[in-house]
Amino acid sequence: MGFDDENELNGQTAYNRTIVEGSARCGCFHCGGIFAGNEVSQWLQEDDGEDDTALCPYCGVDAVIVGNERYPVCMMVLSGLYMHWFDQEYKQRLEEDTDMPTCGDYEDYLRKGIPFLTNHDRKIAVVGEIELFPLSVYGRAEELCNDGHPPQPVEYDDRDIYMGGVVTVHAGFDEHRYYYCDFITGDGIKLPYDAWSGTQQGLVLDLSRQYGDALRGIITDTSMHHMRLFIDADAEE
Incomplete structure (x- = not known):
């Protein structure tokens, strides 16, 4: 700017x-x-x-x-x-x-x-950083071959509602043993993203098991590629 x-x-x-x-x-x-x-x-x-x-x-x-x-x-x-x-x-x-x-x-x-x-606030304990995989790219295979970087997501008319909004993070396996990773806004909206790689999915899964509903995430860049994971510092004690 x-x-x-x-x-x-x-x-x-x-x-x-x-x-x-x-x-x-x-x-x-x-x-x-x-x-x-x-x-x-x-x-x-x-x-x-x-x-x-x-x-x-x-x-x-x-x-x-x-x-x-x-x-x-x-x-x-x-x-x-x-x-x-x-x-x-x-x-x-x-x-x-x-x-x-x-x-x-x-x-x-x-x-x-x-x-x-969140980098400085002592009331917040940052527990991880992940890249986001936009679910909209399924069927756009060409874009997945560009230097290993996440492609640009589709343009959402309301994409700005996600910026700066804290989401609750849940990860686990459903009844069919399929992995899921949900980023849910305060209004109950599931963001159309997943963790970018298997390693990062594993990180979110481990943190979700450790902190349960206390695990939060916040998108930190305008391209909506990165999420910071954190908890209330009291939950770490």
Whole structure:
């Protein structure tokens, strides 16, 4: 994301009542919350006759954007803006061990997901990283022969709902002894992916057996090729 794009998106945070109220998908680049415009209930009343300014329903900061055609609201965009506009706060949080943004309660944090902080947050224990195999490529054999890298998945109209959303990870064998690996969103949606290789499938299986329903995953890149696996640090004790 270039400097002009960062400035354009940051410019959406002021006098934005009209665009926010009409948006089905907004995001806050302070806490990482993603929400519909009608979830905003607090507004800064501007004295100069301009539109009111939205305050995030999760952290109360005026860092609400609606995105644009090139950079829709997703965790990677919010993460980049946070690291640019709140870099000093981020460094201070790391120093003070308060690097998890306030998002209500822990379940709310899991639902919203903050992938760029999971490397540092001591409330989270990262237990693995895997590449994702898009199930849509079955029948597209040619693409599987390109240097061993995952092919680009098909374009999903709602693919951004997966970005930054924490999923529950389950792996095992069904009644027919077939291996399965499910990544399930908070809305019960199974993501159309599997672990990329047999070794990674084995890793997910071992972790699923070890941690059960406590095993979580979060997609960490815009191409949706990589997932970080983690648990609540308390589950490791």
